[in-house]
Amino acid sequence: MSQQKVAIVGAGPAGLQAAATLVSLGVSVEIFERNGSPGGHLKQWHALFPHFQNATHALNPLLNGVKGITMHLGSKVSEISHNGNTWRLLSDDGLKYESDAVLLTTGFNLFDASRKEEYGYGVYPGVVTSAQLEEMFNGQRPWPFDKSLAAPKIGFVHCVGSRDVKCGNRFCSKVCCVTAVKQAIEIRKRFSDSAVTCFYMDLRMYGLGFEELYHEAQVNHQVQFIRGRLSEASPAVSGKIQVKAEDTLMGRPLKLTLDMLVLMVGMEPAVKLTAQNNHLALGKPGFGDGFMADRELNTPEYLQVTPGLFVAGACKGPASLPDTIQDAKAVSVDVYNFLKTKS
Amino acid sequence: MINFGYTASESRHIDMDERLHPAIEKMLHREPSLKECIACGRCAAVCTAGYFTGMQFYRLNLMAHRGLINEMKQAARACMLCGKCQMTCPKGVNIRHGVLLMSQITDVLDV
Numbered sequence: 120m121s122q123q124k125v126a127i128v129g130a131g132p133a134g135l136q137a138a139a140t141l142v143s144l145g146v147s148v149e150i151f152e153r154n155g156s157p158g159g160h161l162k163q164w165h166a167l168f169p170h171f172q173n174a175t176h177a178l179n180p181l182l183n184g185v186k187g188i189t190m191h192l193g194s195k196v197s198e199i200s201h202n203g204n205t206w207r208l209l210s211d212d213g214l215k216y217e218s219d220a221v222l223l224t225t226g227f228n229l230f231d232a233s234r235k236e237e238y239g240y241g242v243y244p245g246v247v248t249s250a251q252l253e254e255m256f257n258g259q260r261p262w263p264f265d266k267s268l269a270a271p272k273i274g275f276v277h278c279v280g281s282r283d284v285k286c287g288n289r290f291c292s293k294v295c296c297v298t299a300v301k302q303a304i305e306i307r308k309r310f311s312d313s314a315v316t317c318f319y320m321d322l323r324m325y326g327l328g329f330e331e332l333y334h335e336a337q338v339n340h341q342v343q344f345i346r347g348r349l350s351e352a353s354p355a356v357s358g359k360i361q362v363k364a365e366d367t368l369m370g371r372p373l374k375l376t377l378d379m380l381v382l383m384v385g386m387e388p389a390v391k392l393t394a395q396n397n398h399l400a401l402g403k404p405g406f407g408d409g410f411m412a413d414r415e416l417n418t419p420e421y422l423q424v425t426p427g428l429f430v431a432g433a434c435k436g437p438a439s440l441p442d443t444i445q446d447a448k449a450v451s452v453d454v455y456n457f458l459k460t461k462s
Numbered sequence: 463m464i465n466f467g468y469t470a471s472e473s474r475h476i477d478m479d480e481r482l483h484p485a486i487e488k489m490l491h492r493e494p495s496l497k498e499c500i501a502c503g504r505c506a507a508v509c510t511a512g513y514f515t516g517m518q519f520y521r522l523n524l525m526a527h528r529g530l531i532n533e534m535k536q537a538a539r540a541c542m543l544c545g546k547c548q549m550t551c552p553k554g555v556n557i558r559h560g561v562l563l564m565s566q567i568t569d570v571l572d573v
């Protein structure tokens with residue numbers, strides 16, 4: 120097979136893994152990434168569930184795998200089109216690239232927590248997101264409470280922006296339950312006299328080692344789990360936050376004063392594909408727009424008119440890092456087989 | 463009968479072998495969103511009446527699904543139909559219509 124070319128959109132874990140796999144199969148690839156550096160969301164995380172693996176240790180092999188591959192950073196792809204067998208990619212910075220296939224690995228955006236106004240994100244400094252908490256663990260963001268505080272009280276709200284028709288997101292974001300459990304344990308380790316409470320609707324410990332982590336949180340770290348969705352957060356004395364919820368197992372309303380409230384923000388798709396004749400625009404998703412797997416790419420007619428377009432990773436729906444890596448490898452083989460039929 | 467000095471209490475079992483009361487079936491048909499409730503409790507946490515009366519919509523809805531029609535009807539009377547719960551429900555349940563049907567169940571939906 121002569122060297123065929125694939126354009127990869129997005130240099131998150133999915134895009135990096137796919138690039139390395141395709142190159143190992145003899146395909147030439149170029150990567151386009153809207154940010155100034157590769158790594159996607161993985162580069163923001165501190166330690167990974169369920170074994171507290173250092174996130175940098177997970178990212179480094181992915182970065183090493185793409186050494187020597189052309190990567191266009193700060194290059195946001197806004198449009199792709201195809202003419203016969205050739206794909207043409209256009210980025211916001213005016214870059215054009217022609218290839219035999221396109222692989223979209225555009226991943227997800229974090230849910231904008233200020234949309235759930237009743238939690239006061241962006242209004243009360245003590246209300247933060249799960250992603251910001253990772254930055255605090257990494258030392259890249261100050262704690263919103265005095266670190267010398269003897270016994271900080273910290274709460275986690277599950278399902279923020281997920282499983283919620285009022286936000287247009289019916290789906291479950293899949294990784295936030297176990298992320299909350301992981302972060303709760305990290306807080307307990309860092310602040311030994313802290314009290315941590317998780318407010319959940321269902322605890323989705325789907326992966327191997329997740330249920331065990333939940334057990335560890337309860338037994339070894341005294342994390343409290345309360346089944347009930349928070350109704351509101353309001354300011355209390357000296358920067359504290361008062362939260363209200365229904366304790367659905369007790370069947371009684373509950374209130375609690377906290378030093379920090381962590382919102383487990385869900386995932387939303389990063390791009391929405393819109394087809395116009397032979398070109399596809401990569402635009403901003405609107406209210407209720409789902410992920411790619413349950414949207415455009417599910418319709419067979421759509422795939423038929425666009426042979427050579429592939430998607431991998433969390434742009435198809437919420438996924439953990441191992442899921443993303445596996446999917447990127449599998450889709451790379453699909454891409455390879457497609458190229459083989461063409462050569 | 464010999465009196466042993468104690469009385470037997472009524473069984474607390476919820477009898478799931480019984481067919482759901484036809485009026486409840488009708489109600490779920492009239493307001494199908496009731497079936498979407500996941501008992502997260504937000505409706506109760508914001509409820510204007512709940513603070514003092516123990517009005518908990520999700521519990522009424524559970525009673526409906528377990529066939530506890532009399533308890534449900536009785537408890538539904540505490541609702542003031544203000545609709546606060548409905549604004550906050552993540553599943554988009556039409557709570558006000560649901561409680562209205564519950565409170566009048568044997569009057570308007572009897573079969």
Ligand SMILES: Cc1cc2nc3c(=O)[nH]c(=O)nc-3n(C[C@H](O)[C@H](O)[C@H](O)COP(=O)(O)OP(=O)(O)OC[C@H]3O[C@@H](n4cnc5c(N)ncnc54)[C@H](O)[C@@H]3O)c2cc1C
Nearest residue numbers: 129131132133153159160167168196226227432433439440
């Ligand atoms: C709070 C939180 C904690 C998590 N912790 C863990 C954990 O501990 N363990 C674990 O296994 N998983 C964890 N995950 C999940 C993990 O982050 C994802 O599985 C992973 O990031 C998915 O990789 P991806 O490449 O598909 O998407 P992303 O990481 O989102 O990467 C997509 C890339 O595409 C780029 N892009 C998007 N649109 C364009 C465009 N138009 N043009 C060019 N580039 C574009 C983006 O800038 C980004 O760099 C966590 C998720 C969250 C939300």
Ligand code: SF4
Nearest residue numbers: 278281291292295296
């Ligand atoms: S994983 Fe847990 S916190 Fe996240 S959306 Fe699903 S149920 Fe909610």
Ligand code: SF4
Nearest residue numbers: 499502503505520551
């Ligand atoms: S808020 Fe909606 S989903 Fe939650 S318990 Fe109440 S009715 Fe059910």
Ligand code: SF4
Nearest residue numbers: 509541542544545547
């Ligand atoms: S409509 Fe009824 S159940 Fe809902 S908040 Fe008002 S009083 Fe409570």
